[in-house]
Amino acid sequence: MAEFNIRSDAVDVEQIMEQLRARLQEKRGVDYTEDQIRELANVKLDRFLDPKNVRSDLLEHFRRQNERSYAAADESMGVPAFEPEDVYRSSRGGIGRVLHALRRLLRPILKLFINPGPLLESVRNLSTHARLNEARNRRRAELDVLMYEVLNNLVVEMTRLAIDMKNHRMRVESVAARLDFDERRGRALEQIVQFRTNAAPSESGPAGDVAPPHDSNGESGGTDKRRRRRRRGRRRTGSNAAPAAEASAEAAGAREEAGASTPQNAGNEPAESAGPGSEAGAEPSGDTSEP
């Protein structure tokens, strides 16, 4: 970042201002002028007005309206323009021109009685305002149609977004529930492993011989096969299912070694997420229930 280098004995204001602007430029990344910022804002608005599903020429309509908005004020509208001279004119062709000249000649006499100047000026102003208002109303009406279309598109998009959001919320809730279940299962498995390390030495000798040998599918006996068949239809797929299944099989083997289901794991469901890669994933007991 540009640092200020100011020598007290020789100050140059223009140089300081240059440094100051360079510093600002570095801060902002680029030194935008007010006009540039407005231009950027317009670009954003253009993008907003021109999404894929909006009528393709809507943006053009808006732009055209904007260009016409100021030019239209001077155009001839339904309300005729009024000039102070109009009150002296006549619409009767040749006689009208004579009348006009006559009235102009007699105008000083009229001015002896009243001063029509302020009156005519006021009428002229009213006429101008009326013309402007008419032009404005016409523009407004045309813009309203376009605004309605934009509004309609906005409502459609908002509804779509609201539905999407609802779906996403439900998906998040589902994922949270599964996560919660996995955590509980993990805790249950930890307790089983703890139980095995505590219980095995008392019944089967050394800890290394506690678990019977499992095959690669984690099968450990006829009982396990029966249980596995019963629950196969409810298993889901999952990339992280295999390790969990192996752990479950290990846990089942450990319990068979122990001879019966233990009170510690009643109510736990460690094998719920076992996938096709671990079809042989064993259930610790048949009377457990899923959450």
Place this chain on the structure above:
Amino acid sequence: MKLAVVVQRYGAEINGGAELHARYVAERLSRHVEVEVLTTCARDYITWRNELEPGIDAVNGVPVRRFPVRRERDPDDFGRWSRRVFANRHSILDELKWMDSEGPRSPALVTHLRRAAATYDFILYFSYRYYHAYHGVRATRSQAVLVPTAERDPALGLAISARTFRGARALMYNSHEERALIHAVARNQHVPGVVVGVGSEIRGGASQARFRARTGIDDPFVLYVGRIDENKGCVELFDYFTRYAAEVSRRMRLVLVGTPVIEIPAHPRIRHLGFVTEEEKYDAIAAADTLVMPSYYESLSMVTLEAWAMRIPVLVNGRCDVLRGQVIRANAGLYYESYEEFAEALRLIETERGLRRALGANGRRYFNRHYAWSVVEGKYLAMLEHLERANRDGPRPRVEPEPGWLARRRRVQPPARDIVDRLPVGPAAKTWETGEFDTTGSAVSGAADTR
């Protein structure tokens, strides 16, 4: 030498920019030449109501002759004529009617000028846009010296304004920017002119300790002196300062001196002191870290010069050509054009003590060189002597013919605002030292070209 000073209002209690300027100049020049002030009986610049007695008076030892205003201003009528001449194609007659509706219309003053012109050597007119200046300059061409006090406002684009600038015998400008603006709009390079401005008398003994004891403000502060008005850029100043106070500095305060026209935001670090005495004002300036001048349109900021005279740097609105030009030429302050620049510049002034001191010292030097009363008086007297010599020895200045009856009524004048919008913008180049006193127009042209 006898000099008449003609101004729309005059009095010790009248503090408008041009009026105060006129009073200072009259009082200072009265030490060298005989001066008489010619003015109206008005005190209020909105209504021009006759509030003072007509006849001869004296203010601070200077004789003053007052003339009644014939009609008070009708705001609706004035607004209507302003719209007509500023925004529409119009005639010279419309412009004259606009001027009448603006006021103060005092035919007695112009009649006196016409009759008594021979008793004065020169007549010094202040403020180009008023009735007295237009009709007075036309009535007393060879003696008329104009102090335009012009800003970039639509009245500058009127045809009658350009005629006034071309019709005067000489012009005393307030700044280089004002001169460039008038040259661009009136093409009056042939009229002798000099950039003078106005001096300021700083009373000794200004005390920041007295200010802090009186107000209880111990923190650093930025000072604004003047009318607290949207037209003076105060709304933008409040916005910028409140953001600065929230985002940048935890100590800096904003102190306001002057009459409020708009509501001042309730903020713990904005303090309004109201209308104060001269002594209190100078105490406040002495205690300030910097003086801020947020106005977009100034022909000359006297309080800026006062701050420089007291070695206080200024922070000005860079969109005002005059203020920006002054700051660059003086090397005595910083300027801003956006909030980011305002915040950076103010933070720099707040934190860099050495810079603050250096800018203040430059300001003081600049003031002494160009705005000390001896310098200002010298420029006025030199110009008057030059004109006296030229009137005596040289050819008569050419006189622009008056438009005829039909020409005055022909609606061919473009909207004044359009003309002003097309004028060049930006500060004038650093021609202060070389183009100081110009009676031929050559140096002036050079200055305009370098813009």
